[in-house]
Every structure is written in structure tokens, then in C-alpha cells.
Amino acid sequence: MALTNFAALTNEQLTVWSRDVWKWARARMFVGKFAGSDSNAMLHRVTELTQSEKGARAVLTLVADLEGDGVAGDRTLEGNEEALKSYDQVIQLDQMRHANRHEGRMADQKSVVTFRTNSRDVLSHWLSDRMDQLAFLTLSGISYSKTTDGRDRVGSDFPYLEFASDVQPPSPTRHLRWDANSGTNGELLEGDTTAIEPADIPTWRTLVNLKAFARNQFIRPVRGEDGTEVFNVFMTPTGIARLKEDEDFLRAWRHAMPRSSNNPLFKGTDVIYVDGLAIFDYRHVFDTTGAASGDKWGSAGDVDGNRILLCGAQCLGMADIGNPEWVEKGFDYENQQGISISKITGLLKPQFRSQITGQDEDFGVIALDTAI
Numbered sequence: 001m002a003l004t005n006f007a008a009l010t011n012e013q014l015t016v017w018s019r020d021v022w023k024w025a026r027a028r029m030f031v032g033k034f035a036g037s038d039s040n041a042m043l044h045r046v047t048e049l050t051q052s053e054k055g056a057r058a059v060l061t062l063v064a065d066l067e068g069d070g071v072a073g074d075r076t077l078e079g080n081e082e083a084l085k086s087y088d089q090v091i092q093l094d095q096m097r098h099a100n101r102h103e104g105r106m107a108d109q110k111s112v113v114t115f116r117t118n119s120r121d122v123l124s125h126w127l128s129d130r131m132d133q134l135a136f137l138t139l140s141g142i143s144y145s146k147t148t149d150g151r152d153r154v155g156s157d158f159p160y161l162e163f164a165s166d167v168q169p170p171s172p173t174r175h176l177r178w179d180a181n182s183g184t185n186g187e188l189l190e191g192d193t194t195a196i197e198p199a200d201i202p203t204w205r206t207l208v209n210l211k212a213f214a215r216n217q218f219i220r221p222v223r224g225e226d227g228t229e230v231f232n233v234f235m236t237p238t239g240i241a242r243l244k245e246d247e248d249f250l251r252a253w254r255h256a257m258p259r260s261s262n263n264p265l266f267k268g269t270d271v272i273y274v275d276g277l278a279i280f281d282y283r284h285v286f287d288t289t290g291a292a293s294g295d296k297w298g299s300a301g302d303v304d305g306n307r308i309l310l311c312g313a314q315c316l317g318m319a320d321i322g323n324p325e326w327v328e329k330g331f332d333y334e335n336q337q338g339i340s341i342s343k344i345t346g347l348l349k350p351q352f353r354s355q356i357t358g359q360d361e362d363f364g365v366i367a368l369d370t371a372i
Contacts, residue, residue: 021324021341024124030282031135032128034232034311035318040223042232042364043135043316046091058091058319058346091319091346094162098126099340101331116328119339127324127343132284134158136234138347139316139365140286140307141169148284150291163346170367173357174217177369178206188213193369196297196305200371201242204249207233210310210368211277217356219312219364221276233279236306238289238372240272240281285309287372297369308368315364319346 026032034042046058100119133148142148144158144167158164169175175191180199182189188209189195214231221229235243243249253274272279287306294301324343331338354361 021120021124021127021326024120025128025131025324028125028128030128030132030284031316031318034222040313042222042311042313043318044314045318045320047320049321058093058317058321060089060091060314060317060348060350089317089348089350091317091348092163092166093319093321093344093346095342095344096127096130096161097340097342098123099338101336101338115337116339123339123341127341130158131345132282134161134347135316135318136282136284136286136309138167138349139309139311140367141167141175141349142286142307143167147290148286150286150288150295163348166348168349168351168362170365171351171359171361173354173359174362174366175369176210176213176366178202188368191367191369193297193305194299196303196369196371198298198303198371200305201245202235202239202308202370203243203246204252206368206370207243207249207277207279208275210308210366211275214310214312214366217354217361217366219310219366220314222311222313230273230276230278232311233277234285234309234311235279235281236285236287236372237281237283238287239285239306239308239370240279242372243279289372297371304372305369306372308370310366310368312364314350315362317348317350319344321345 031043035045036043037045037047044060046060049058100115100122102115134144136148137144137146144161144164145153145156147153153159170191172190176188177191177193177196178186178200179189179195179197180186180201180203181197185205186200186203188206210233211231219231221231223229253272270280285306285308288296288304297303297305321344324341327340327342329338329340330336349365350363351360352363353359
């Protein structure tokens, strides 16, 4: 075994390993399945930089609907044209890096190839998992100083990422909470985590009202290749469990699915399709189960909750600039070997001026807080 050749990969070989890492990472990345390069995708992936006087930038452009009514009959149209209103959203770029390093020849009796392969596996998992975490924190408007279960990150560099400062709390009109004791059978109210009570668990009525609210706010659904339009709804596994305890939801789900052995109700599935909603459970949807007592929700800070996200088109922008950089290096006269991976990326929850409220709003996402 010749350790002196460990870092002797050619540029072409390094490129192949870099692409392999990103291929593995994107395959494992949960939000990656919602990514696309056009305005119909939930996660709008920007792969090219725009040159400007401020240097290279990743730019996501939002085009608002026309507000005017045009003209009638033969009334003069010339001079009464309406200008397109577009909003350029700049995604800040930064580099995410991590590395593996073994203790030395005697401590590592495995072959160099095994170490390299294992590093590819764990580094690609790290990259995909952290991108998922940051994506859901960005959509939820939660600082990168927190984990997705409400704990404080200890010793993390994530708060120092350039795009960390662009994380914005949910815009007021698109931040809601579910109050189970309000109205006849519960209703959506203005978002306020201190007002969440243990009884405010999600129900079928919650989702029905949430979809209606999204429609009224002109949130644009995600359009599939077959022309079908859906809103993607993300909940924690515990939140989904609470939803499945609601008889009204089970009844709606049961009748929405085909009556056969392939019915997902009986087979189990990671997505529930019902009434124009694609409902996903995912462990990185924000909740407060890991938060310390007093830092949870409710008036006393002792209620566990989750932030349900209803997502339409272009609710999140991601800069995906080039392949990761794969670097292999020897230390201590090649006795120790290390591998590092780095990726230039950025995330942004875009905002624009809403025709409904007349103020800046989250473009394609509604945050709904419930108990779990």
C-alpha cells in the first residue's frame, strides 16, 4: 500500500470525484426533488452567475401579475400600456466546507481506496443533510443558530454564512396559527407562537382553510409535467401522526385514493395526495421538540409545536454554482491523510410586493404554526 500516492489524483480524476459527491448529495437531498430551473418549480435552482457592477451575483427574477384592467372596445390602448413589474432577488453566495482525516498508517489499516470511498459517502450525506436543514430553516424564517428541532447550534459556522443574514421571519400576512377553540371548529388566526395551546393540533379543517387562504393570497401552485397543479405541504412526522388521528382527514384521504391494493393508505407512502395538496412528512420541518423548557411555544414556553409550510412555485431560490471541490492532502510526511469537500451555494426565500396586501410578502410560502 503506497500512501505517498494518496493525493496524486489527476485534475480529471478529482473532477470525477467532485461530481460523484454532488450526484450522491443531490440524490439524497430531500429538497432536491422539488428543484427546477424555471418558474414552475417550488425550489428555483440558479446555476449561472450574472455579471454586474457589484461583481458576480446569483439572481432570481420574479415577475408579478398585471394589475391594470386594459381598455375596452376601440378606446385608445397606445399610451396606456402597463409595464411588467419584475423583482430581482439576489442570492448571497458562500462556501460550505467539511473534511475527514484519519489518525495515521497504524490507526488506519484499511486501504486508501476504502478511506476515499467512505469519505465520499459521509461527506455527500453531510452536504445533502445540511442543505436540507438550511433550506427548511430559510423557508420557516428561523435563524441558522437553531437546529430544525429548536435546539441551539453549538460551535457551528452556519450563522456566519453570507446568506444567513438574509433569513427573514415569515411576513406578517403569511404567518398563521391554528386555533382549535376559535370559531365553530377552529380557524386560522394571525401567527403568534406564544398563543399556541396543546389543543391546537392540525386537522382536515386546518388544511382546507390553509388551501383556501393560499388561493385568496394568489399563491401560485406548482405545476407538474402533466399540467396538474398542487400545493406542497410539509409537516413533521409527529404532525402527520396527529393529522391521521382526525376522522375527517381519514375520510377525505380514503375517498381521494383508488380502491385497490395499491392504495397508499394501506401500503404506506411518503406523500399524501388529497384535494390538490401533496402532503409530505420530513424530519427537518421545524418543530420545538428539542428546545429547552421555556423556549418552546405557548404562553409559558412549554408547548411543542411544528411550523407547517404550504409551498407554491418559486418559494425558495438556491444558487448551485459549479461542482464541489474535492481536495486530498497528506499530513505528517504522508502518515496522515485528509479529504475535504467544499461547495459554493446560497439560499433565499424571495419576497415581493403583494397586490393583495400592498406590502412585501413571502412570494410562495405560508407558515402555519400548530401544536403537535
